[in-house]
């Protein structure tokens with residue numbers, strides 16, 4: 001489905017007002033979207049220049065990318081990692097809902113209702129180029145750089161945990177270690193997606209705990225941990241929609 005919005009824009013340089021269409025859906029299964037897909041692949045989708053002063057840029061609108069081959073629905077949302085759950089659904093709803101209702105019932109798939117949200121334009125472009133293979137990423141992820149500390153310490157909280165809870169914790173710790181081997185945000189999101197049932201409130205607690213420990217032991221990990229926290233929060237928010 002080709003979906004474009006006619007937007008009123010104001011040039012940030014010279015304040016000229018003009019209108020321009022912006023693509024908000026690129027469906028790789030739809031022939032009608034092949035030109036938009038090509039533009040996405042070469043980074044020119046939603047590029048606009050001012051008719052008066054020629055100042056150029058990308059229109060900051062959400063873009064839904066449907067990748068049926070990867071069972072993936074990616075929603076590029078400018079500023080997503082700074083948004084809370086309500087702001088996210090407000091930003092995404094107007095482009096996502098029309099897309100979902102345009103998909104014939106027999107073509108609707110479960111993954112479409114678990115969209116992956118990213119605010120990284122490079123991730124969107126990579127996905128459009130098919131440079132994302134879930135299987136490859138999982139295969140590369142067993143060599144964890146992250147060193148888990150304090151295993152042998154007597155931990156008061158550990159004693160209160162049942163074997164099941166202990167198992168839940170280790171599973172999430174394992175996922176976190178996997179994510180540390182990822183190159184970028186897109187890879188991490190893809191890994192989270194592969195283990196979607198582990199990405200929950202407990203997982204957020206694990207990140208918070210590890211972050212706390214890293215503040216002393218490995219402060220260089222903090223920026224990555226903070227990104228992981230943001231991405232996990234966005235992931236959870238988008239899964240609940």
Ligand SMILES: [Zn+2]
Pocket residue numbers: 011012013014015016050051052053054055
């Ligand atoms: Zn201008």
